[in-house]
Amino acid sequence: MNYHWDWLFFFQEADDGLMYYQWVLSGLGWTVAVSLTSLAIALLLGSAFGVMRTTPNRWLIAIGDTYVDVFRNIPLIVQLFLWFFVLPELVPRDIGLWMKQDLPYFVTAVIGLGLFTGARIAEQVKAGINSLSRGQRFAGLALGFTEWQTYRYVRLPMAYRIVLPALTSEAMNVYKNSAVTYSVGILELYFQYKQIIEKTSQVLEITIVITLAYFVVAFATNRLFAWIEQRSRVPGMIAGGQGGK
């Protein structure tokens, strides 16, 4: 193989006056920003819709089910195109124009990724709540809690603990899925990756660096969640990993 390795190109100046390593860092910054914001949106939406699907109310269940069905069954990239290119044409003309011209890409992108991820989290939150015994809800109600208070104090604290491993995967997936937002113009890590290859042709170096960058953020997230899991472990419970003591 005749590949010409050149790790120092990262410190060469690109045509915008920045060095290539700065392009990588800027991409990484956007990746983390898009991912964390989307994750926050997804946790909120996923919790809300997940809870709705476990209530005794038929309408709330139908709304929650519809949300999950829609957003889990359409590919992420198609969803982003829908938000960016289709929705502005369907709303009144002024709003559409505003969406196309003034609304920051970032906002549309995190809403899109947040809605997609939220549907998956809603499924997990629902499963977590349903895994609790019916008696826990009864016990809460019998003490005078409202339905909502049984969620707030009794069911959700346990449900989150139970689904924490699944939420960990979801949080790591958000980073990886955020690469798709390059297709709607977010200057994140994958965008910079393509860009740098085009300018420098140092494919192997940049691929290695980008791979590591994704690995590091995802792995850091994994460790963070493992720490939360450790901290929230309930003494005396077998469920949730290596409990039991």
Added chain:
Amino acid sequence: MIAINNVSKWYGDFQVLTDCTTRVAKGEVVVVCGPSGSGKSTLIKCVNALEPFQKGSVVVNGIAVEDTKTNLPRLRAQVGMVFQHFELFPHMTITQNLTVAQMKVLGRGKEEALDKGLKLLDRVGLKSQADKFPGQLSGGQQQRVAIARALAMDPICMLFDEPTSALDPEMINEVLDVMVQLAREGMTMMCVTHEMGFARKVAHRVIFMDQGAIVEDATKDDFFGKPRSERAQSFLAKILQH
């Protein structure tokens, strides 16, 4: 205190309760027994509306639970309930289990709730366990905490839904002792249980249910002396033999 009038309940086409009528006076201890599937647990859960019913009426302390205008959380807060599987909140310490509803439902301050909770914990003999989690306690201990948790709300009456059925034999008595003491202090109690020794000791009346209906509703002496229905006789013969 509790008046159950012609209550019927269906799950789809299947009738689980048929025309149940009885009442529990203030200070009275009523034991509900019967074979499994006879509707005992369902009936007692109708008292605080954990189970909805389609026909009839349940009146607790003058308030109809089936009335859609009734503030159910407020009513339930006055009716203590103890469950077969304890249902302590596993992620909270014993102390938190005892205080959370006092603070969030009754609006008591932390200190008052803690004071009350620990006093009751002491009463059930578990003061030393205050900072543990439910999973670290034995079944009998958990059930005693559950009783203390219900009492912390200052209930006007207590419902027990097979409180000793999930316990190892050697733990049954520690729970029954607490219940006997409670009965002797004059607490109004409705207990679904098969513990006939407990019934003999403190019950005023015994209700026998079969196939969703109240077959027998008699004073304790009448029930153990000469049960009128054949079904109750054969039930008693079976469970009193051992």
